[in-house]
Amino acid sequence: MHLATFLLASHPKPVANAIARHRHALDENPADYWHHHFETIDHDIAAAAASYMGGSAEQIALSDSTTMGLALVYSGLKLRPGDEVLQTEHDHYSTDLSLQLRADRTGAKVRRIALYDDPFSFSEQQVVEKLSKSITDETKVVAVTWVHSSTGVKLPIRALADVIEAKNAKRDSADKIVFCVDGVHGFGIEDIDVSAMGCDFFIAGTHKWIFGPRGTGVIWGSDRGWKHCNAVIPSFSRSYDVWLGNSQQSDVPIGEHMTPGGFHSFEHRWALPEAFKLHQALGKANVQQRIHQLNSQTKEGLAAMSHVKLYTPMDTKVSSGLVCFDVKGMSPEQVVKHMHGKGIIMSATPYRNSYARFAPSLINNEAEIDRALAEIKALA
Numbered sequence: 001m002h003l004a005t006f007l008l009a010s011h012p013k014p015v016a017n018a019i020a021r022h023r024h025a026l027d028e029n030p031a032d033y034w035h036h037h038f039e040t041i042d043h044d045i046a047a048a049a050a051s052y053m054g055g056s057a058e059q060i061a062l063s064d065s066t067t068m069g070l071a072l073v074y075s076g077l078k079l080r081p082g083d084e085v086l087q088t089e090h091d092h093y094s095t096d097l098s099l100q101l102r103a104d105r106t107g108a109k110v111r112r113i114a115l116y117d118d119p120f121s122f123s124e125q126q127v128v129e130k131l132s133k134s135i136t137d138e139t140k141v142v143a144v145t146w147v148h149s150s151t152g153v154k155l156p157i158r159a160l161a162d163v164i165e166a167k168n169a170k171r172d173s174a175d176k177i178v179f180c181v182d183g184v185h186g187f188g189i190e191d192i193d194v195s196a197m198g199c200d201f202f203i204a205g206t207h208k209w210i211f212g213p214r215g216t217g218v219i220w221g222s223d224r225g226w227k228h229c230n231a232v233i234p235s236f237s238r239s240y241d242v243w244l245g246n247s248q249q250s251d252v253p254i255g256e257h258m259t260p261g262g263f264h265s266f267e268h269r270w271a272l273p274e275a276f277k278l279h280q281a282l283g284k285a286n287v288q289q290r291i292h293q294l295n296s297q298t299k300e301g302l303a304a305m306s307h308v309k310l311y312t313p314m315d316t317k318v319s320s321g322l323v324c325f326d327v328k329g330m331s332p333e334q335v336v337k338h339m340h341g342k343g344i345i346m347s348a349t350p351y352r353n354s355y356a357r358f359a360p361s362l363i364n365n366e367a368e369i370d371r372a373l374a375e376i377k378a379l380a
Contacts, residue, residue, distance in 0.1 A: 001368050004347045006149075006185060006321065006359040009211045014278055018271035019213055026267060034266065041270055042237060046255055048273035049218050052280055053202075054193030058253035059226070062269065063217040063260065066184040067094040069203035072258065073180060073219060074098040076229040077141060081107030084138040089114045090148045093350075095182055099143060108140075115144075119151035119324075122313045124159060132163045139167075141178045147185035150351045152312030152322035154190075157181060161198020178228050184208060189291050189321045191284040200225030209291075209321060209361065212275035213268035219258065226254045236261030287362065292316045294360035294369055298323045301373035307380040311355055324355040327379050332356040335379070342375050 002010075011019065025033045047057035063069040075098065079085070085099050089112050103110045113134045115127045135142070142164055147154045161179055168176040180201040183194070188209025194202040202220045206212035221229065231239075237256035241247045249257070279287060296316065302308045307328040313319045327335050332348035335356040339346050349355050360369060 001344045001371065002363060003358045003360060003368075003372060004345050005211075005361045005363060006208050007347065008207055008214060009209070009361075010363075011213065012211050012275075012278060014274040015211065015213055015271050018274045019267050022267035022270045037266075037270065038236060039238075042256060042259055043253070045269065045272050046218075046259075048276045049220075052276040052284075053187070053218070053220060055195040055220050055222075058255055059195075059221055059223070060255045061219040061221070061258035062255075062272075063203075063205075063219055064215050064264065065207075065217045066182060066203060066205035067098075068260075069205070069217050069219045070094050070182060071098045072232050072260070073201050073203060073221075073229060074102050074143075075232045076258075077102060077178065078228050078230065079103075079106040079108040079140065082138060083108040083140040084136060085110045085141040085143060086134060086139045087112050087143040088145070090150055090153070091143065091145045091182065092149065095143060095145065109138075115155070116153065119148075119153045119311045120313055122153050122318050124156045124318065127155065128159050128163055131160055132167075135164070135167055135177070139177055140175070141180060143180045143182075145182040145185075146187075147183075147189075147320045147322060149185055149322060149357075150324070150349050150353070151355070152319050152324045152357075154186060154318050154320045156318070157197045157199060165198065176224075178225060180225075185322060186320050188279065189288060191288040194220050195222070200228070206272060206275060210275050210279065211362070213265075213271045215265050215268050216272045219255075221254070221258070223254075226258070229258070231258050233260035233262070235259050282362075291321050291361060294364055294366070295319065295321055295323055297366060297369050298358050298360055298373070301369070302376065305377055305380065308376060321359055321361060323358045323360070324349060325358075326355055327376065330379065335376075338379070339372070339375060344372050344375060346372075 046060040049060050050057045099110050115130050116122050164177050164179050179199045181199045183202045184204040187204035200222045205217040207214045235257050238252045239257050242249050302310050302325050309326045311324040332354045336348050347357050
């Protein structure tokens with residue numbers, strides 16, 4: 001029983017079939033098959049992503065993971081010495097190090113803030129006020145994580161964007177704050193349009209909740225956001241044609257220009273549209289309802305146990321698909337090991353303060369949640 005597919009998900013049949021089809025064709029005639037696809041297929045993949053997540057294909061760049069996407073955006077941000085990047089203490093290592101490496105190269109500075117102390121009693125108002133008070137005249141980038149894999153808290157991105165927009169209204173264009181979101185643990189769950197969230201960048205891997213091919217991811221950038229970011233890795237899109245002298249850079253969609261070129265696991269990247277099509281066939285609202293339902297069942301069961309401390313908020317407005325908790329007298333690693341012995345695959349959060357973690361997803365059902373809860377109850 002798998003309650004950790006937020007890490008790596010198995011390939012559903014449409015995705016697996018597409019991977020096999022592309023792999024067979026590449027093995028049979030790799031040079032011709034690649035040449036037949038490489039000029040147009042990245043745009044087709046971006047178009048499939050846009051049909052699912054919102055925005056336009058031209059605003060979407062492709063990556064191999066959330067980590068690569070974060071690094072591409074943060075490494076390309078146009079920062080000056082003394083500019084401040086404001087991030088939170090709730091972000092993943094990939095965000096922390098990507099921002100620090102960029103600061104080291106540019107002379108910018110990174111400041112981290114805590115948006116909340118107790119995740120279980122998380123308050124949208126508290127977070128909004130905290131962010132507003134933390135932004136200074138030197139702040140040029142705000143970086144947050146939508147759903148915290150450390151606690152299961154889901155931030156109110158639109159409300160935070162409103163705070164930043166109010167600050168930007170008083171700034172010149174060059175000094176406006178760029179708002180960046182690591183969105184991976186809400187992407188494939190929440191029924192949203194990323195272009196309406198209010199952020200400038202939304203970055204997510206697609207081999208987790210989306211059930212896409214392993215080694216795939218997307219970056220959506222607003223038109224304003226992309227203007228504040230330079231390419232880091234040469235693209236094999238129509239930018240190559242610009243280099244050859246056959247066209248102008250203005251003819252190349254920004255997402256294509258920002259997509260790293262080179263040779264990838266093409267059969268995986270080219271199969272990504274099937275994952276988006278699957279979610280759209282299921283219905284985004286249906287997916288959201290189902291995952292919230294299973295997670296609410298999980299949280300309600302854990303909250304009723306006196307030997308369990310639940311950290312993730314109960315309200316689905318401020319939580320999503322991750323449930324973090326402690327079992328009295330056991331370390332998170334001991335809980336994970338015990339549950340693995342019962343055939344229930346879960347994980348511990350890879351943070352300094354580690355918790356046990358369930359992540360009910362589309363492949364789970366109510367009976368499995370009841371079974372997992374029964375095993376935790378038996379640990380009393």
